[in-house]
Amino acid sequence: MISIKNLHASIGEKEILRGINLEVKAGEVHAIMGPNGSGKSTLSAVLAGNENYEITEGSVDYIGEDLLELSTEERARKGIFLAFQYPIEIPGVSNMNFLRTAINETREAKGEEPMAAKEFLARVKEKSALVELDASLLKRYVNEGFSGGEKKRNEIFQMAMLDPKLAILDETDSGLDIDALKIVSHGVNKLKSKDNATIVITHYQRLLDHIVPDFVHVLYKGRIVKSGGKELALELEEKGYDWIKEEVNA
Amino acid sequence: MTTIIANNKVSEFVSSIANENLPCWEKFSESRKKAKEILTQLDFPTTRNEYWKYSRVTKIARETYHFKNLSEEKIDLDEVRIPDLETYEIVFINGFISLVNSNLPSSDELEIVAFSDSKSHDYDSCFSKNLDSITNIFSALNTAYFTDGVLIKAKGEFAKPIHIIHYSTGENIISQPRNMFVSTTNSSLTILKSSINNNTNKFFQNSVNEFFLEKNSKLNFYVIQDYKKGMNVMTTNVVNQERDSVFSAYNYTIKGDWIRNNTNVFVNGKNCETNLFGAYQPTGSEHIDNHTIVDHLAAHCESNEHYKGTIADKATGVFNGKVFVRKDSQKINAFQSNNNVLLSDEATMNSKPELEIYADDVKCSHGSTSGQLDDEAVFYLQSRGLSKKSATALLIGAFLGEVVEKIEIPELKEKVLELYGME
Ligand SMILES: Nc1ncnc2c1ncn2[C@@H]1O[C@H](COP(=O)(O)OP(=O)(O)OP(=O)(O)O)[C@@H](O)[C@H]1O
Ligand SMILES: [Mg+2]
Numbered sequence: 001m002i003s004i005k006n007l008h009a010s011i012g013e014k015e016i017l018r019g020i021n022l023e024v025k026a027g028e029v030h031a032i033m034g035p036n037g038s039g040k041s042t043l044s045a046v047l048a049g050n051e052n053y054e055i056t057e058g059s060v061d062y063i064g065e066d067l068l069e070l071s072t073e074e075r076a077r078k079g080i081f082l083a084f085q086y087p088i089e090i091p092g093v094s095n096m097n098f099l100r101t102a103i104n105e106t107r108e109a110k111g112e113e114p115m116a117a118k119e120f121l122a123r124v125k126e127k128s129a130l131v132e133l134d135a136s137l138l139k140r141y142v143n144e145g146f147s148g149g150e151k152k153r154n155e156i157f158q159m160a161m162l163d164p165k166l167a168i169l170d171e172t173d174s175g176l177d178i179d180a181l182k183i184v185s186h187g188v189n190k191l192k193s194k195d196n197a198t199i200v201i202t203h204y205q206r207l208l209d210h211i212v213p214d215f216v217h218v219l220y221k222g223r224i225v226k227s228g229g230k231e232l233a234l235e236l237e238e239k240g241y242d243w244i245k246e247e248v249n250a
Numbered sequence: 251m252t253t254i255i256a257n258n259k260v261s262e263f264v265s266s267i268a269n270e271n272l273p274c275w276e277k278f279s280e281s282r283k284k285a286k287e288i289l290t291q292l293d294f295p296t297t298r299n300e301y302w303k304y305s306r307v308t309k310i311a312r313e314t315y316h317f318k319n320l321s322e323e324k325i326d327l328d329e330v331r332i333p334d335l336e337t338y339e340i341v342f343i344n345g346f347i348s349l350v351n352s353n354l355p356s357s358d359e360l361e362i363v364a365f366s367d368s369k370s371h372d373y374d375s376c377f378s379k380n381l382d383s384i385t386n387i388f389s390a391l392n393t394a395y396f397t398d399g400v401l402i403k404a405k406g407e408f409a410k411p412i413h414i415i416h417y418s419t420g421e422n423i424i425s426q427p428r429n430m431f432v433s434t435t436n437s438s439l440t441i442l443k444s445s446i447n448n449n450t451n452k453f454f455q456n457s458v459n460e461f462f463l464e465k466n467s468k469l470n471f472y473v474i475q476d477y478k479k480g481m482n483v484m485t486t487n488v489v490n491q492e493r494d495s496v497f498s499a500y501n502y503t504i505k506g507d508w509i510r511n512n513t514n515v516f517v518n519g520k521n522c523e524t525n526l527f528g529a530y531q532p533t534g535s536e537h538i539d540n541h542t543i544v545d546h547l548a549a550h551c552e553s554n555e556h557y558k559g560t561i562a563d564k565a566t567g568v569f570n571g572k573v574f575v576r577k578d579s580q581k582i583n584a585f586q587s588n589n590n591v592l593l594s595d596e597a598t599m600n601s602k603p604e605l606e607i608y609a610d611d612v613k614c615s616h617g618s619t620s621g622q623l624d625d626e627a628v629f630y631l632q633s634r635g636l637s638k639k640s641a642t643a644l645l646i647g648a649f650l651g652e653v654v655e656k657i658e659i660p661e662l663k664e665k666v667l668e669l670y671g672m673e
Contacts, residue, residue, distance in 0.1 A: 048629075048633045049632070049633070050629055051629075052625075071632070071638075072629060072632035072633055073632045073633075073635055073636060073637050073638070073641075075633075076632065076633055076634055076635040077635050081633075081634075082633055084630070087630070088624075088626050088627060088630055090624075090627050090630065090631075090645070090648065091648060092645075092647070092648020092649060092651050092652065093631075093644050093645065093647075093648045097644075098631060098634070098636070098644060099634070101636055101640055101644065102631075102634040102635040102636050103635070105635055105636055105637060105640060106635040109635075141648075142630075158634060162634065162635065
């Protein structure tokens with residue numbers, strides 16, 4: 001589905017991604033772990049098309065297309081979804097209004113008719129139930145005054161509404177209480193199919209207990225320095241990153 | 251004795267419009283005479299004058315104009331009507347009242363008298379009251395040569411809005427409507443002002459509105475400025491508030507080549523409330539200027555002012571808000587803020603909120619911000635599939651929406667949201 005080759009990205013003079021290689025196939029779940037500041041959120045921002053980062057080298061193929069040539073909205077309309085680590089608040093823009101616009105512009109880009117109001121509402125009802133997002137939150141402005149956990153649920157609710165091919169979940173578990181973690185993971189699992197793929201960025205095994213990865217990668221200093229199966233996450237949980245850092249720095 | 255030599259430019263301008271066949275010439279001849287005298291002493295302001303620092307009037311001053319009375323023509327008002335909202339309508343064409351297009355109430359609660367009606371009125375003596383204290387050449391021009399106008403006086407709780415519609419058409423035409431709005435003791439009145447222009451070029455609309463709020467009355471003044479090309483618009487609103495009254499002005503500018511709005515509120519009585527809200531969104535090379543003054547001359551009052559704007563392309567926005575709190579006006583709460591979003595590097599915003607406080611027991615705040623749209627918010631919305639254009643529009647809507655939300659008439663709010671492209 002997505003094939004990232006030797007991806008380098010910088011902000012200003014600072015190179016943050018220093019040669020990422022990653023291949024994700026349909027139906028797979030990949031976990032990306034790694035110390036703070038290693039470049040995980042940068043990678044997800046770059047894949048979503050954030051123009052603050054300059055791509056200096058490398059390529060990304062997404063279902064046969066050069067991803068780096070697409071605008072942010074084109075990527076979204078072609079099925080890339082980023083659940084932000086820090087979802088921002090947008091006062092004055094209502095959740096529902098913005099989601100309706102997002103869905104309809106995506107449909108329009110595909111030459112489809114806008115979604116009927118009734119169908120949209122039915123979908124909202126179904127998907128908000130999936131992540132147990134309180135209906136009153138939907139009527140409010142995007143994330144404004146939401147608690148940390150509510151913001152994360154709202155991200156997954158949006159994901160459910162948009163039904164992406166490739167979902168990148170950047171620390172969706174942080175800020176969720178124990179029950180919410182289960183609910184949200186359950187939601188993510190429900191959305192999984194053999195046609196889509198998920199990249200989960202996390203620091204903790206507890207999320208991976210629920211969303212079981214096929215592969216685990218360690219990102220360090222802008223590179224994927226180690227990859228393995230789901231047992232790698234358990235090993236990291238136990239031993240931390242020092243042994244990997246030593247291996248890399250040796 | 252001193253001889254005053256009239257400035258050439260002003261005298262030329264005045265002689266081009268001097269026309270003593272205007273309606274209601276006789277009745278207001280004293281005021282007109284006084285204003286004409288003032289005109290001989292005034293010059294067109296330059297940008298060296300603080301009050302005109304950011305708005306050049308040379309473009310207006312160097313033209314010659316004439317009046318054109320088309321008040322018998324039937325015109326289509328649909329574009330400014332508010333769906334599902336019943337209003338009365340008073341139509342002016344090029345500043346002249348057009349009865350054939352108007353729809354006036356017959357009610358004991360409301361009195362509407364055209365100035366051209368020869369009957370004298372108990373408010374005649376208030377004509378131009380407090381206007382002189384802020385004399386500028388344009389209000390004097392209006393007083394000297396106003397085309398026509400109405401006095402609207404509410405005597406009860408008059409809920410149905412009075413919609414004043416200005417229709418402008420022609421080239422090098424000047425239109426100088428003049429209105430007076432009175433809410434008598436315990437009454438309420440809502441005025442809505444809209445404009446239509448067609449085939450205008452170098453059209454100059456110079457209007458003056460005077461407001462008198464008697465004790466415990468309420469007056470709402472909604473203005474929608476949505477002009478096609480070819481209009482220069484100058485408006486002057488002078489408001490006089492007696493005790494326990496509430497005045498609220500809402501000024502929504504959608505489009506206009508060149509607009510200058512002056513709103514001056516004299517709060518003469520205790521326990522009054524004054525609300526001034528406005529939004530503007532100049533694009534292209536438009537120039538939109540809002541100047542306001544709230545003068546707290548009495549104690550125990552509250553004023554709230556909030557203007558917001560987005561400035562695109564090479565457009566210019568100007569905001570100047572002055573709040574005076576006079577020496578014995580204790581217990582005043584005065585809030586003022588102006589927020590702007592610059593949408594291009596070539597856009598200009600000149601914002602100056604000013605507070606002058608001479609009393610000691612007051613709560614006042616003022617502030618002004620000019621910034622850019624939040625890139626991160628644009629990215630967030632785009633990452634969900636919105637085009638940059640709709641993401642930007644949604645954020646602008648959210649920004650300006652705050653002052654549109656202040657509208658108390660739901661149908662009107664809908665219309666204004668639609669005009670700004672927000673749904
Ligand atoms: N806009 C920016 N300006 C300057 N430096 C930046 C910017 N964005 C990211 N960085 C730097 O890039 C590095 C990688 O940041 P990134 O957010 O990708 O890390 P991360 O792996 O997601 O960390 P965490 O686990 O804490 O979320 C950090 O050193 C960060 O300070
Ligand atoms: Mg991160």
